[in-house]
Amino acid sequence: MQELIQRLGAVRASIDDAARRAQRDPAAIRLVAVSKTRTEGEIAAAAQAGQRDFGENYLQEALPKIEALLEHNLVWHFIGPIQSNKTRDIATHFDWVHSVSRLKIARRLSDQRPDGAPPLNICLQVNIDGEDSKAGVAPAETLELAREIASLPRLTLRGLMAIPAPADNAARQAAPFAALRRLTEDCRHHGLTMDTLSMGMSGDLDAAVAEGSTMVRVGTAIFGPRPVKTGETH
Numbered sequence: 001m002q003e004l005i006q007r008l009g010a011v012r013a014s015i016d017d018a019a020r021r022a023q024r025d026p027a028a029i030r031l032v033a034v035s036k037t038r039t040e041g042e043i044a045a046a047a048q049a050g051q052r053d054f055g056e057n058y059l060q061e062a063l064p065k066i067e068a069l070l071e072h073n074l075v076w077h078f079i080g081p082i083q084s085n086k087t088r089d090i091a092t093h094f095d096w097v098h099s100v101s102r103l104k105i106a107r108r109l110s111d112q113r114p115d116g117a118p119p120l121n122i123c124l125q126v127n128i129d130g131e132d133s134k135a136g137v138a139p140a141e142t143l144e145l146a147r148e149i150a151s152l153p154r155l156t157l158r159g160l161m162a163i164p165a166p167a168d169n170a171a172r173q174a175a176p177f178a179a180l181r182r183l184t185e186d187c188r189h190h191g192l193t194m195d196t197l198s199m200g201m202s203g204d205l206d207a208a209v210a211e212g213s214t215m216v217r218v219g220t221a222i223f224g225p226r227p228v229k230t231g232e233t234h
Contacts, residue, residue, distance in 0.1 A: 018210070090109065
């Protein structure tokens with residue numbers, strides 16, 4: 001676990017360095033540790049080192065971890081694809097959802113958020129590159145969807161999220177992040193309140209921070225190589 005803590009420290013240092021190069025306050029950038037396939041012990045070790053925000057892709061894997069780690073008072077982010085039959089558990093157990101791209105799903109999350117719970121924080125996932133294989137709302141349809149979601153009673157629309165196609169140089173990495181930033185600015189211009197740009201992972205963190213990311217999602221650089229499950233070939 002000492003190696004995990006050292007890796008976490010190195011990721012935080014990388015974020016701080018990227019922020020300073022971009023002349024930004026490092027405190028304005030939130031680190032979400034992507035903990036899919038990771039054990040409760042690994043998450044607890046990161047929590048004891050001061051990490052509060054954790055991202056999960058798979059609901060059935062996440063629920064036992066959330067229950068087991070209640071004492072750590074963690075902030076849980078759902079960052080995976082959302083099926084309609086999973087919305088109740090997501091609305092009940094998570095603090096943030098980054099992967100909303102349909103009004104139907106947003107309505108279900110709002111309707112199923114428990115009474116007394118604070119509003120569920122929502123980021124719209126935007127298919128910023130227009131990839132056929134990737135989920136997300138089209139950029140041209142983002143403002144309309146954002147307006148509809150902002151009106152739902154038990155949700156708080158916080159901003160936009162994207163997972164751009166991999167790129168092999170800084171300029172290509174920066175382009176989709178800049179496009180998402182401009183889309184956020186357009187939404188604000190039309191009266192929507194947004195304070196979150198969820199973009200950037202280990203390989204493109206510098207470019208994301210330079211373009212205004214307020215939330216980066218990092219997994220392997222913190223936890224080490226992902227365990228290979230039985231039957232997997234990669």
